[in-house]
Amino acid sequence: MKQSLLLLFSFLFISAFSQQPATSKAELEKALQQKEQLSQSSLVKNLPFKNIGPTVMSGRIVDFAVNPDNPIEFYAGYASGGVWYTNNNGTSFTPVLDNSVTQNVGSLAVDWKNGTIWVGTGEVNASRSSYAGIGLLKSTDKGETWQNMGLKGSHHISKILINPSNPDEVVVSAVGHLYSTNEERGVYKTVDGGKTWNKTLFVNDESGIIEMDRDPNNFDLLYASSWEKDRKAWNFTGSGEGSAIYKSTDGGDTWKKMSVSGSGFPTGKGAGRIGLAVVDDNAVYAIIDNQDHRKKEKMDTDSDALTKDVFKKMSASEFLALDNDKLKKFLRANGFQEKYKAENVKNMVRSGSVKPADLAKYLEDANTQLFDTPVIGAEVYKSTDGGKTWGKTHEGYINNLYYSYGYYFGKIHVDPSNSDKIYIYGVPILKSADGGKTFESISAENVHADHHALWINPKKAGHLIDGNDGGVNISYDDGKTWIKNNAPAVGQFYTVNVDNEEPYNVYGGLQDNGVWVGPHNAKIDYGWQQSGQNPYESIMGGDGMHVQIDNRNSNIVYTGFQFGNYFRINRETEEQTYIQPKHELGDSPYRFNWQTPILLSPHNQDILYLGGNKLMRSMNQGDDWEAISGDLTKGGKPGNVAYGTLTSISESPFTFGLLYAGSDDGMLHVSKNAGGNWTDISKSFPKDLWVSRVIASKHKKERVYVTLNGYRWDDFKTYVYASENYGQTWKDISSNLPASPVNVIKEDPENENVLYIGTDNGAYVSFNKGNSWEAFSEGLPNVAVHDLVIQEREKDLILGTHGRSFYLANVSLLQQMNVSKMNDVLLAELNPIQFSSRWGSKYGEWYDVIEPSINLQLYSPSEGKAIITIKTKEGKEVQQLTKDVVKGVNIIEYDITVSEKGRKILEKADVEVKKADNEKYYLPEGMYDVKVSISGASKTQKLEIK
Numbered sequence: 001m002k003q004s005l006l007l008l009f010s011f012l013f014i015s016a017f018s019q020q021p022a023t024s025k026a027e028l029e030k031a032l033q034q035k036e037q038l039s040q041s042s043l044v045k046n047l048p049f050k051n052i053g054p055t056v057m058s059g060r061i062v063d064f065a066v067n068p069d070n071p072i073e074f075y076a077g078y079a080s081g082g083v084w085y086t087n088n089n090g091t092s093f094t095p096v097l098d099n100s101v102t103q104n105v106g107s108l109a110v111d112w113k114n115g116t117i118w119v120g121t122g123e124v125n126a127s128r129s130s131y132a133g134i135g136l137l138k139s140t141d142k143g144e145t146w147q148n149m150g151l152k153g154s155h156h157i158s159k160i161l162i163n164p165s166n167p168d169e170v171v172v173s174a175v176g177h178l179y180s181t182n183e184e185r186g187v188y189k190t191v192d193g194g195k196t197w198n199k200t201l202f203v204n205d206e207s208g209i210i211e212m213d214r215d216p217n218n219f220d221l222l223y224a225s226s227w228e229k230d231r232k233a234w235n236f237t238g239s240g241e242g243s244a245i246y247k248s249t250d251g252g253d254t255w256k257k258m259s260v261s262g263s264g265f266p267t268g269k270g271a272g273r274i275g276l277a278v279v280d281d282n283a284v285y286a287i288i289d290n291q292d293h294r295k296k297e298k299m300d301t302d303s304d305a306l307t308k309d310v311f312k313k314m315s316a317s318e319f320l321a322l323d324n325d326k327l328k329k330f331l332r333a334n335g336f337q338e339k340y341k342a343e344n345v346k347n348m349v350r351s352g353s354v355k356p357a358d359l360a361k362y363l364e365d366a367n368t369q370l371f372d373t374p375v376i377g378a379e380v381y382k383s384t385d386g387g388k389t390w391g392k393t394h395e396g397y398i399n400n401l402y403y404s405y406g407y408y409f410g411k412i413h414v415d416p417s418n419s420d421k422i423y424i425y426g427v428p429i430l431k432s433a434d435g436g437k438t439f440e441s442i443s444a445e446n447v448h449a450d451h452h453a454l455w456i457n458p459k460k461a462g463h464l465i466d467g468n469d470g471g472v473n474i475s476y477d478d479g480k481t482w483i484k485n486n487a488p489a490v491g492q493f494y495t496v497n498v499d500n501e502e503p504y505n506v507y508g509g510l511q512d513n514g515v516w517v518g519p520h521n522a523k524i525d526y527g528w529q530q531s532g533q534n535p536y537e538s539i540m541g542g543d544g545m546h547v548q549i550d551n552r553n554s555n556i557v558y559t560g561f562q563f564g565n566y567f568r569i570n571r572e573t574e575e576q577t578y579i580q581p582k583h584e585l586g587d588s589p590y591r592f593n594w595q596t597p598i599l600l601s602p603h604n605q606d607i608l609y610l611g612g613n614k615l616m617r618s619m620n621q622g623d624d625w626e627a628i629s630g631d632l633t634k635g636g637k638p639g640n641v642a643y644g645t646l647t648s649i650s651e652s653p654f655t656f657g658l659l660y661a662g663s664d665d666g667m668l669h670v671s672k673n674a675g676g677n678w679t680d681i682s683k684s685f686p687k688d689l690w691v692s693r694v695i696a697s698k699h700k701k702e703r704v705y706v707t708l709n710g711y712r713w714d715d716f717k718t719y720v721y722a723s724e725n726y727g728q729t730w731k732d733i734s735s736n737l738p739a740s741p742v743n744v745i746k747e748d749p750e751n752e753n754v755l756y757i758g759t760d761n762g763a764y765v766s767f768n769k770g771n772s773w774e775a776f777s778e779g780l781p782n783v784a785v786h787d788l789v790i791q792e793r794e795k796d797l798i799l800g801t802h803g804r805s806f807y808l809a810n811v812s813l814l815q816q817m818n819v820s821k822m823n824d825v826l827l828a829e830l831n832p833i834q835f836s837s838r839w840g841s842k843y844g845e846w847y848d849v850i851e852p853s854i855n856l857q858l859y860s861p862s863e864g865k866a867i868i869t870i871k872t873k874e875g876k877e878v879q880q881l882t883k884d885v886v887k888g889v890n891i892i893e894y895d896i897t898v899s900e901k902g903r904k905i906l907e908k909a910d911v912e913v914k915k916a917d918n919e920k921y922y923l924p925e926g927m928y929d930v931k932v933s934i935s936g937a938s939k940t941q942k943l944e945i946k
Helices: 002-017 025-040 316-320 324-333 340-352 357-363 364-371 527-531 898-909
Strands: 061-066 074-078 084-085 105-111 117-122 136-139 156-162 166-174 186-191 196-199 207-215 219-228 242-247 271-278 284-295 373-384 411-415 420-423 430-431 451-456 464-468 472-473 506-508 514-519 537-540 556-561 564-568 574-576 598-602 608-611 614-619 644-649 658-661 666-670 690-696 705-707 719-723 741-747 755-759 762-766 785-790 797-799 804-810 854-860 865-874 879-883 888-894 926-933 937-945
Touching: 002 136, 025 156, 074 105, 084 105, 117 156, 117 166, 166 207, 166 219, 166 430, 186 207, 186 472, 196 242, 219 271, 242 271, 242 506, 284 411, 284 762, 316 340, 324 340, 373 420, 411 451, 420 451, 430 719, 514 556, 537 564, 556 598, 598 644, 658 690, 658 705, 705 741, 719 741, 755 785, 762 785, 854 865, 854 926, 865 888, 865 898, 879 888, 879 898
Parallel strands: 061 105, 061 451, 105 156, 271 411, 644 690, 690 741, 741 785
Antiparallel strands: 061 074, 074 084, 105 117, 117 136, 156 166, 166 186, 186 196, 207 219, 219 242, 271 284, 284 373, 411 420, 420 430, 451 464, 464 472, 506 514, 514 537, 556 564, 564 574, 598 608, 608 614, 644 658, 658 666, 690 705, 705 719, 741 755, 755 762, 785 797, 797 804, 854 888, 865 879, 865 926, 926 937
């Protein structure tokens, strides 16, 4: 009995203080089935979402599948934006993965003889937003339908090799989980088209297979590279003993390790990600991210430039003897606060309030450990004896290719027509004509940095298709010039916001592509190439982050890039003012999250909040800052990723200074007195989860919502909570939501019962404060929704997706809905329409007929027939329609016509109605009533023809 109690106590202790386990394969399969069922039964399944771009800036490409006999036909795989098909050389693209349950792509392969498409889901680049997949997908009808062929627990699939002589023989490599250990990783082979699989290579539960390549003339000869990595929210180790090269001579049935000690290829703890390119049965190239450190170079003591490391061991007397101008240059170049002038800092050292080492400490945070680490980086090796021995192709280092984050890159390619011609890429793209001895850049001003995929035409030297963080580029002269082929709307947005202009503008921060803004009703077409001006405009570089717009003057915008680098922008004068808060000399640096939160106070638009590990407040638009809290996290952890940082902040619209702050390590605090005191309100939550959003209610002062996100533990459960008492107690409102990490929750500004949720696999709405949820689906693929916002005046919901740019839906009908009205007929308000005498006619012979229409958004409490009646303000019926409706939201198109009977009624009232060229009669100017009747219940709205 005593032992049982001890075991129970131990279990309870572990449950209370340990992290949630990774979500199982069975749980993920159940979630996908649940999402599909919800989408089919949802009350809002017919509410249409429209993609509003932008297309001018793309998202990350991860792979190509190109028809070698007709290279203007190819498929492009986007990391989180699906698979797109072109047969006109990238002039236009069509999505082919939208009918699947995911848009997350790791690899592609096509059997061009019969058109079968294989998609390995789950991006393999190990980025901060490299989403897991759901296994291996196969389509035999050009993407109309998809069949899951297994490997559902692998999460990230790196390569698919199809035997050209037998398309049922396929070899697949899987990286495995990103944030947790698992067994479903390695090399898998099928000989029956994917019905059954045999795992033929497994290294360990931390090392997956990141790359495979084959002899272009012999499918039996394969090479594979394993990669040991350990990613956590606070640290990323991208190398280890498990990274190695393997070879198979029997089509992947068996494997032999080739990069052993003495082979000449790097091994050990510093061995990182490896890319492969097979030439023939003897020759093979490899590129490795070598994480071993470079040999220390002797410091140039005569150099005029000081570096932070020199201060670490400097004595006070040595510091005081420094030349003031030399010290001044160092202080200014490294962003020290203006008050820290050379003589001021020397006085601080004289008094003993700071030490010389504090100057280095001032600059060192988790980011410096990642970016300032002197690793060897990219190295190219070649074997000419079938992988037995290896030699480095170049002398010295290949600088400025991988920097210190080679985990994000790792490919090498050889020209099929010239074995000495190779291509490698990271931030730039480089080529070598001498087998890797020397390299030259083939980047260009219209080619985005950060490259991830390349196809080389085996029949035409110099014809390249390049995939990067900015989309697709094509070259026909070996990289001298490039065509940019950005037609799809596949932007990876972190954030979205709107202003109140007419028409209102949509703002958003993109992964690696800055911050963009454009009118919500912008026409997304090729017209901008003629006018020279795209409707979307870039206003910031880097990885685009949160955007706040001054509601008094929308030209004043606060935004920035990763790790808290924020600016105040005056778009009218084009002034940019850097406003990141700075810590005091002698203190530890503030910790800023990759997506540092900012917030303009709803009570005073001069007041700006910014979250580091402390909450900062500026009373003068970011010019000056004060910390209004202590550390609101668990204090950080040793590692090379900023951690122990604030991720979401909110201020109640009811009371100035009623503040909430959530962190990446699971902490949530509230202050009721503008930061004077803070109370931890997260003690009942699962531990260590990312607070993805906290929202103070607009409808009730005591109410607050919070979402937690377990993505960085491979925990894909939904965590959504509400409190009616400032967070003292919480109610779980995740209800029937399928398992998928939650990124955002927002209240509807008009209806307190309506809530919106964005997850890593779609968006949902609740009409009862979270007791149940309905899935959005019409026009919206299964894509990650990172952020959402409601434009209150226009009643528009805008989704910021991480892979498919912006989506917009009008939610005026949803704002009428709550539990008490689910048995009523509801009809959304109708926007006025501008009358045109050209309705029903053409501008000219070669133009389409101008036919107006409006969409009637209505809610039906049951399936049946809807009778739509159009009446004049005097109550005379001029048109009637009958349409089938389903339970829930319905969209009925009305073409603004009147019936023959209606025309006569109008003419009796001395209103002239002319027959249009298309033989139809249209409503003249005036006010009308639109009535919808279903099973005896009805609803009426006004329609104005202006």
